[in-house]
Amino acid sequence: MSSGIDQDGAEPKRRGRRRSGADTKAALLAAAREVFTEQGYDAATVRAIAGKAGVDPAMVNHWFGGKEGLFTAAVAIPINPSEVVPQLLEGDPQQLAERLLHRFLTVWDNVGGGQFAALMRSIATNENAVRMLREFIQSVLFTRLVKALDVDQPELRTALCGTQIVGLGMARYVVRLEPLASADHDVVVATIAPNLQRYLTGDLGSPAR
């Protein structure tokens, strides 16, 4: 909560270039994450973000080209697919769901969970966020993961996995549905993994009916 932006509060605001070392960009990004997280894209104001960062609103334009650019830079999915996907694919494919869920929970719990909420909230008013999520699911989950499994109906499986993963995120981080919101990773993984594993490699019924 406590902002903790280390702007030298004692000193009066000065015009002109700051002393080197004061990283306006980083301060803006940090503040933007907080505010977008709490309020979503529309409700968040450039002024509020700049204020929390202790800099002028015009800096948003200067560094990010505007609110939209700041948003894109701030609410990025904190996952590097080319790093994560190979790790997930190592080992028994029948335990892929477990590894995937464990990773999902670790990543989003670590960044505070609020950031997932931010992503979901952003989908509200920002079509770009929808596109971001869709592209992430399709490119990463589908192209890199499901296709590598060499199973039937990969597109459908991808979408089904999407329902379970996004649904988990919504329940845990946005709606904060108990006991799921506070449950240990092991409990969540143990209960959900079998279902996700069916979507990944299990029998979906008759492919061509």
Added chain:
Amino acid sequence: MSSGIDQDGAEPKRRGRRRSGADTKAALLAAAREVFTEQGYDAATVRAIAGKAGVDPAMVNHWFGGKEGLFTAAVAIPINPSEVVPQLLEGDPQQLAERLLHRFLTVWDNVGGGQFAALMRSIATNENAVRMLREFIQSVLFTRLVKALDVDQPELRTALCGTQIVGLGMARYVVRLEPLASADHDVVVATIAPNLQRYLTGDLGSPAR
């Protein structure tokens, strides 16, 4: 979809006070549903809603205390639990998931799907919407449905069902993830029902480890 605002359209507009507030209220609610559905909470403007309802914007304040109140009144979940739940509970409990999913798809597809998106969108900027959804899931899904099944860990099962159902809605109506977004009800039900059924009545692993 089609506006169909049933304000006494035949009668010519009259000066002064209308017969009663009921018509204005209903017209506002109908218009609000449309506009909130299409644009989300923030983007929707009181003026646009009032305009579509054919009344003065000030009426929003008068009847609902403001935009917030109008929203709460307008975007209600279009399901009557005391009617739906008994219907779902009839028949084989092992096919409850199928009935539930079928009903879910029918309801939200019929109202246009956009209304589910609206509900999700509302969670963005409106904490009340989160509370609404949480309470709906807990009271209806939990108290009326899962408890009636007499299974172990009913709270956890409820939350798990929530993940799958909300996730389905997100994928189909908000993110519009193909092929799920355009799939026939039967396909969706056939692929997801087994997973949902496990959450409802299946084996979740060791309850108390």
Added chain:
DNA sequence: GTCTATACAACGATAGAC
């Protein structure tokens, strides 16, 4: 001296309140 990060002021638009 030149470049550039910065702060401040102000503009045009728009929404909610009254």
Added chain:
DNA sequence: GTCTATCGTTGTATAGAC
């Protein structure tokens, strides 16, 4: 129908880095 608040954005002068 008017008023007021506030939004994102832009122009410009200035202070420090190089």
